[in-house]
Amino acid sequence: MAAVTPLLVTAGLSRAFGGLRAVDQVDFALPEGETHAIIGPNGAGKTTFVSLICGRVAPSSGSVVFDGREISRMPAHRRVRLGIAYTFQITSVFANLTAFDNVALAVQRRLIDDHARGLSARALTEHGMDALTKVGLAGHAGKIAGTMSYGHQRLLEVAMGLALKPRLLILDEPTQGLSDGEIENFIGLVRQIGAEATVLLIEHNMDVVMALAERITVMEQGRILAQGAPAEIRANKAVQQAYLGG
């Protein structure tokens, strides 16, 4: 096989909380450009696993390599600047600031690093509104985030992730709590994002997973139970037993 270096590789990645091995010796590779879903029952270690990738949780052992760089000891904020963006499982926005200001904080961080362009009010507005437009919230720019509907807050968080122009966007149960109509919308949005960035998606809603994922990883008890294309996963006996309730 032609060896293209994957964007993200983990080797023997583990994290124990006391006696509980939340993530246990996980070897995982994610090629650039792929939209990849992680599924598994509650407590399978999905959120801990992506938290190890984005740096919110430190590993007990193992390594994380992003774009050829070993980053498992790198603090989270520096990983974000390398291009790993994370949207929280429990919506986390700046509730007292406007939607625009929320996104502007993400744009500001990126522009500070981008010395060529520099930080100007114009660039801030332009890129901020751009991100809001992508998720369909341009009309709500002046709204205080805390007063927006739950669905819109989730979209706002995605807009903050997009404003970082990430190479890898990690979405942790993004459709949880959304209405069917909103989910439909969301699928379209992630497809769009997936055309430009690599997406790692934790998701419980199997319709969403089947609609979006090019490949799926099934986790159980901190380990990878199965991995493959959606059709293979659907046909996998072990997966059916563990997760799909077969």
Added chain:
Amino acid sequence: MTRLTPSAKGIALHVGVVLALLALNFLLPEYHRGVFARVLVLAVFAMGYNLAFGYTGLLSLGHAMFFAAGLYGAGLTIYHLEWSVWPAFAAGLAAGAGLALVVGFLALRTTGVAFMIVTLMFAQVFYLTTLYFTTYTRGEEGLVLPQAARVLGFPGGTLNLSDPSTRYLVALALFTLVLGVILFVVRAPFGRSLIAIRENDERMRMLGYNVFANKLASVVLSGIVCAASGAAYAVLFGYVGSGFAAIQYSILPLLWVLVGGAATTLGPLIGTLFMFYVIDTASSYTTAHLLVVGLVLIGVILFFPKGIAGTVRERWLPWLP
């Protein structure tokens, strides 16, 4: 978009406040001019505190040490080393900056209640240190700086800082400078980051911000401003004593900021002025003036839960910085 460009209204208001304070130098009776000069210097202390507490959300109970670092940095070098005012003032600032860097570096490993206690303990250590070296500081009794040393040299002449009008104007100059710096900082990307850290620091971290470094920068800037207030206090009022390092002076800026309005640029001035006059007026009528002060504070919290300027901003003037 108007949120990003400095609003003309806000700038006009601040210029107006400074001009009004300038006019008061010529209008106020002698006693009140003295009170105002003191309030202006202490309002700088409150503004410094506001940067850490109001904008960054760091509830410190130890800011007396930064005020006192400035006070002693300037006072001791004048008294013992016979430095002139400019280098002594600089020494005060350096003492505040150095102390804030070290204390911030250690204390910011904690958050919330632990942060309050750690800063309180550091301030207590500082206070006890001023008592321990009583040979140099004369402890609670303090040092009185000779009038001859309190002269500000300029290329074109000198300013006698014990003259009431000069003192007022120098206090106003420092106040104006610091107000301008704070106004600039809180509208700059750095200031917006601090507010966002106060609101949700984990989200900020996951947007790629180094939360610790930003908090540390906030504490150091806050420490420098508080030290500037302390150093100015020493040279303008000529007294340096341990009382300024005591716990009371860590609580006072918190009160001033809460009463005036946390995370507002003018709140610290309003709060400091208000508290000064409440205490002043109450104590001229009764020896139980703290009772009156307590009642007034309860009233303020009831009717102005976000402080005076904060509540005005919330209800009537949303553009207030």
